[in-house]
Amino acid sequence: MLLIRCPYCGMDRPEIEFRHAGAAHITRPGPPDRVSDEEWAAFLYLRDNPKGRVAERWRHVHGCGRFFNAVRDTVTDVFVATYKAGEARPPETGPGESQPMEARP
Amino acid sequence: MAEGFADTPRFRLIDAPPLARFVLRAPEAARKAAGKAYGLALPEMLNRGASIGERGKPGARVALHLGPDEWWLIVPEAEGPEVFGALEKALAAHPHSLVEISHRQVGYVLEGEGAASLLNAGCPLDLSETAFPPGMATRSLFHRVGLMIWRMAPATFRLEIDRSLAPYFVASLAESARDHN
Numbered sequence: 001m002l003l004i005r006c007p008y009c010g011m012d013r014p015e016i017e018f019r020h021a022g023a024a025h026i027t028r029p030g031p032p033d034r035v036s037d038e039e040w041a042a043f044l045y046l047r048d049n050p051k052g053r054v055a056e057r058w059r060h061v062h063g064c065g066r067f068f069n070a071v072r073d074t075v076t077d078v079f080v081a082t083y084k085a086g087e088a089r090p091p092e093t094g095p096g097e098s099q100p101m102e103a104r105p
Numbered sequence: 106m107a108e109g110f111a112d113t114p115r116f117r118l119i120d121a122p123p124l125a126r127f128v129l130r131a132p133e134a135a136r137k138a139a140g141k142a143y144g145l146a147l148p149e150m151l152n153r154g155a156s157i158g159e160r161g162k163p164g165a166r167v168a169l170h171l172g173p174d175e176w177w178l179i180v181p182e183a184e185g186p187e188v189f190g191a192l193e194k195a196l197a198a199h200p201h202s203l204v205e206i207s208h209r210q211v212g213y214v215l216e217g218e219g220a221a222s223l224l225n226a227g228c229p230l231d232l233s234e235t236a237f238p239p240g241m242a243t244r245s246l247f248h249r250v251g252l253m254i255w256r257m258a259p260a261t262f263r264l265e266i267d268r269s270l271a272p273y274f275v276a277s278l279a280e281s282a283r284d285h286n
Contacts, residue, residue, distance in 0.1 A: 001229060008173050009152055009243070011236075014229035016246055062246050064151065064172040 002077065006060045007068050007084045013060065021057040023047050024069040025089065053080055053094040107213060109275045115219030116282065118275070121212030121263075122161030125185025127178040128204045129192070135199035139176075142195030143168065143188065147176050154242035154255045154263075160214075169242040169255055177253070177265075182207070210253075211271045215278075216261040219285060224254070224262060226281035234259055250274050 003012040071080040071093040110118040140146040145166040158165030167179035221232040227247040242255035253265040
């Protein structure tokens with residue numbers, strides 16, 4: 001079973017209690033009437049799809065109910081770090097190359 | 106004993122008496138005022154429960170801290186309106202939401218030396234006493250059903266399940282109980 005650390009509960013909890021909620025740190029562009037269609041489309045739809053560490057939003061839906069952010073490795077599925085919503089991505093979590101399984105933290 | 110569940114010497118499932126339930130969403134600053142009006146201090150630490158009195162008896166109070174700004178308050182059914190009024194009055198100065206959810210869910214008590222092991226048939230939490238000591242309360246899952254688990258004592262779990270999902274929960278728990286024996 002994959003355990004995910006909820007930064008609000010402060011404990012490792014089973015993966016099944018969580019729900020993935022898309023990419024993290026997506027900044028909403030300014031007022032829609034002053035934003036070009038291209039900018040708005042990019043905000044809505046365009047996402048990176050890197051091989052390696054990505055920052056994602058997750059929600060502890062069957063627990064405390066909170067959204068938080070996590071840095072996860074898309075190759076090894078290792079959760080490098082989890083942190084509260086609104087906090088900056090921890091600098092030590094990348095952006096980085098995918099780590100081989102034996103080198104994971 | 107709960108309908109549809111055969112008690113054994115290792116575990117018993119008991120229906121909770123009629124209760125009034127509230128969800129309080131409020132900032133940390135409102136916690137003390139709410140506790141004073143409620144008659145029981147609301148737990149400060151997340152995923153902890155507190156109680157006074159005996160379940161369903163006059164004056165009994167339960168407070169469960171289930172989310173960073175979320176507490177469940179459970180009292181005997183007859184005292185619901187009085188508690189609601191007292192809390193609303195005490196919290197007038199704080200932004201908050203107090204919602205009655207008495208009939209949204211049903212309560213059970215699962216007790217006995219095999220209770221933790223039986224819950225683990227469908228619940229992925231680590232229910233060992235070091236990881237989940239008495240006093241801890243949290244939402245989790247039992248197979249596909251979301252539920253609230255509060256460990257009142259080493260071998261006593263207080264459970265809350267959404268009303269419409271309770272028959273499924275009791276049936277799957279009974280199934281697991283048969284496998285256990």
